[in-house]
Amino acid sequence: MSHRILLCLSLFLMVGWGSSCLAHIDTFVFDTPQDEQRFRKLSTELRCLVCQNQNLADSNADLAMDLRQEVYEMIKDGKSDADIIDFMVSRYGDFVLYRPPVKPITYLLWAGPLILLVIGAYALFVFVRHRSKEGVLQSGALDAEEQRRLSTLLEEKAVSTTPDPSTPERKK
Amino acid sequence: MTKARFLIPLFLFLALIALFVVGLQRDPREVPSPLIDKPAPQFSLPELLDSNTTFSTADLQKQPVSLFNVWASWCVACRQEHPFLMELKRRGEVPIYSLNYKDKRPDAMAWLNRFGNPYTAIAFDEKGRVGIDWGVYGVPETFVVDRKGIIRYKQIGPLTEQAWQETILPLIEKIRAEEG
Incomplete structure (x- = not known):
């Protein structure tokens, strides 16, 4: 061995x-x-x-x-x-x-990765900002109708859970 | 505008495909020579068939335009190219000089005896030193040299009827026209 x-x-x-x-x-x-x-x-x-x-x-x-x-x-x-x-x-x-x-014909070769990185970073920035804006809109903009539906749902839940606490929450 | 946004990846993909199609059709073995439009490198070598005489760069400048073909008896593609060189010799449009590259004299002479000699004169570059000066990296290669001793074109790989008709013959006519 x-x-x-x-x-x-x-x-x-x-x-x-x-x-x-x-x-x-x-x-x-x-x-x-x-x-x-x-x-x-x-x-x-x-x-x-x-x-x-x-x-x-x-x-x-x-x-x-x-x-x-x-x-x-x-x-x-x-x-x-x-x-x-x-x-x-x-x-x-x-x-x-x-x-x-490094000369004119190879500028793109040398700078290419950097250019792609900048484009990628910009795309990521735009994407993330877009996402977070959407998020803010959704959470902050409940109109009257939505507010009403929300309170009914909450009430329903409160009613259904009081008699029997052992019943799973999602069940009506 | 917003509707078409989902098409962006598709267009990017198609652009990439187009890039690959172009890229794949190019031969990576064909490295552009830095010697194009530059003076031909100077050399003086013994003649293959007659070692008492020499062949030098000046010999390439005797005509308005000359071909300088690099070959060797060990080179398979040269064998493939050879009939076309014989055909060019028959047509007699342009003199074909050559560099016998990293070969042995008896082998090269036997090769010519067997298949025929299309060359006006042959420089014998046994060590391949002149080949290096001319940037030869694969045989056969063919240079087009004008009377001023300027390398006008380099064909990498066998000379073919197609390359002749499409590229070399028009160039030769252009060079002749320049001389007037």
Whole structure:
């Protein structure tokens, strides 16, 4: 039993360890840990054009391998992150970025959720106010006729309950 | 006005459906290239069939308009596209240059021997480095380049008679008209 637990645990560790590293088996050697960090960050933020829902780090597509190599070489050459992003965008467009830039064509994309939130909040506000107004009208506006019916009902109830208190209230 | 209010959700729903219908008919694989209307990336590569000569971007500017087709012998869709390229060569309307992308020379040459060579000249991009500069992410891709070396259009996926008639041929005529 304890063997099994140990096996599970070690498997779990291996899997966990594996996925925390990059999921492919390129052997890039960096001069500094900072460079390696940059490489990981860039390759997770850039989209693979072939498997469009994967980033460069996760994808095993041929092109993704080439582009990782490209990113690696640019880091080695001392290029900045902005240079590398520019390199990608000038070739493949904003689509390679998982984090789209804020510019006129993406205003709606960025502001959309906020706009929907405002519309939703306004709709909720109007709805709630409408509801509470209706409530006030109903409770406060008994006209003479309604008042009369109310008192008859109350009287009826009073009459029917007096003789036998054990009778359920709703029964006439 | 108040009567029609219960129809609002219906209209919202129909608007959503319309959005989906439009969205579903678009191909997410067709990523708009940022290279359109920009100068073609410079390169100089060995010719596939004759490694002593080179093929460079300048070679694409010899005619008023040229096609630059990216292909590989391992690419299934290129095989599918190939008969149409042969047909285009037969029509002789426009020269077809090409980039042999991430291929092996013997494989590429065997492919051409077997199916025919529709290309005027072929640049051999073994490493795929030039392909990256041209923003190639799936073969086949076809660029339309004018005499000034400007990329005017990019076809992603196989060239078809339909794409040719509807988009590329009108563009070619337009470019020719611009030259006068």
